[in-house]
Amino acid sequence: MKLKLSLLWLIVIQISFAQQRTCGMEQKMQQIMNDPIARQQYLQQQAQFEVELQKMATLSRNSNAVNNVQTIRIPVAVHYPSAGAVTESVKTCLRALAQNQINILNADYNATNADIVNFTENDASFYPGISVGNLGVQFELATENHPAGTGLTNGQVAVTFGTDFLSGADSDPTWAGYMNMVVRNEGSSILGYSPLGGSPASGHTVVINRFAFGSGSGCAGFVPAAPFNLGRTLTHELGHFFNLDHTFNNGTCSTNTNCNTQGDRVCDTPEVASESYECPEVGTVGSCSFEQFALTMNYMDYVDDACMYMFTLGQENRMRAYYNAIVSQFSTTALSNNEVLDNNFKIYPNPSKGSFTIEFKELTNSYAVEVYDITGKVIYDNNFELTSSLVQTINLENTGSGVYFVNIKTDNGLLITKKIVME
Template sequence: MKKIILSAFALLFLFSCSNDETSTPTEEKSQLTHDHHRGCASHEVLEEQLRQDPSLAQRMQQIEKFTTEAIRTGKLVNGKIQIPVVVNVLYKTTAENISLAQIQSQIDVLNKDFNATNSDFNQVPATFSAVKANVGISFVLDAVYRKSTTKSSWGTNDAMKKTSTGGIAPTSPTTKLNLWVCTIGGGILGYAQFPGGSSATDGVVIDSKYLGTTGRATAPFNKGRTATHEVGHWMNLRHIWGDATCGSDLVSDTPTHNTANYGIPAFPHYSTCSGTPIEMTMNYMDYTDDAGMYMFSNGQKNRMLSIFASGGARFSFAQP
């Protein structure tokens, strides 16, 4: 059983780890054998937000206390949650102005992945069959906004979310999931804002080359799993390796991972962390290729559902 209660100091340490752009020796080896690997800047962005807003760490610590208690007492959301999605497309080229079909294909993937109707769900090994989850959250496309820009890439400083920097401001961010689609650059596929941050920048950003399953979607990230991964962050999930060697993802039923996994690892892939568990490389919160990730765990499900419970950080999304 993992220790999943963190002090404020430990919470800050967890969020201060480098993202994929700074390679550990293990990551360097992975890069040599797998040129195209997933890059998610969610924790890098969070680290910057924590620097700019010292009160964010305290808010996130309160969210962790609430989450731990909600899971302990079974105070989870009652009934189905349907989340309206507003897609904000920022484009310089015609290719970047992605089609409605590509956008809808992403909504379809989110609905499958969060409801265990994805066709590869049956590939979950027997080792993890007892903990594979149907999260039970659905998504509906609410609106699409498009804006022509002169920017070739947007980076990860939330410029795409602000009209003052040429972006598109979020629509009703306390009741709608805003998803920005643009060219991010720097090898980043996407990033999300964790619960507790400012509503003015709340939502998920996905590079247009890694959204959905058709149109501009580019292999090996053309099965819509980048958004599944990032929406997981938006619902308070951490990377499965805890952004540290043998770190904690604050979930008790996921194995302890050495670090990120890339490509599609052969099963079983053993961790060298305490107990040498088989790593859950097919979990959406690892860094494997889209075809290599196809499950959430029950512990992750409970963690996600707790933020939609009464008093939770995203309770406003669960209102009728």
């Protein structure tokens, strides 16, 4: 009998752990709207956003959206408030976890995520007229000109340990100008939250629960737990930061719908009355319209990490307008001037058949090369020290074909990422 009871407990514990997605954005917004100053800032920013949205409506979707002539770079700082006393090796692990999460964001926000093919090759047929969106931004851990008093020096990545953000608050003017991500214990019910339309100038943060940050085996106290172990909680919450609402916002099927002002205010996401959980099969969940299915694989629904994999073009436009409204708030000096390094080396051949050469114009003292795939998985990692050669050949004969990213980091902190295609 005793054994049976403990088995029952085990089942109860497992059920309570296999939770459904929850997001604290709406509570966060209530807090902001109840604070007169924060509310006024919020309304001002939304007014700016509307101006940008109008501007975009007059432009056809061309250069920026499709060709990404110039990649937008966003300086990121990641904060682990509870990790002030951890060992150096745990800190190293947590910095890698931060980079892993950023790699996931860069895939999801550029529609280069591996599972986007689920949509393009199959699911799209259930959604006539809906296209994949791609904000075309590059999130990068900031490395230069860190805020005074943070103890970080030039060349170090902006990952902090023990920073309490004004005793546990969600914003801190010290970190104004950064895309701040705070990873901490938020209990077991909330995966994360963000303001709906965040303000870098106010040092706003996106908060992620410590078991829903990044992917892989994680680090002590910060282990990604299924089904939220693929880093998509941050993809979802950053959508809020860039002014995207939940696809199920309002929770009713309205009559006389104006999709520009009701629901999620995005016209190409089918209107739905409620959220979807876990992993619905495509074509099984209806929307408010008899002619359309719910877009359950959208990042702004409540499905599991493995089952969300796309933004729509309408969401892209809304995020881009919001980005345009806040771009001047991002620090312009927190990222290294990659051009220096960019002009100093080349990678060839690209596309490559499995091995490629990195050639430097001048000798650098030492540098690290890291190659990762579009899921953020590192497939090559090596340090070259005091090398007297201007060329390095990297052999990756056994990797599959596809798009990969090569990170080169010099000992003075310069970091550059180049895309390489393997055939």
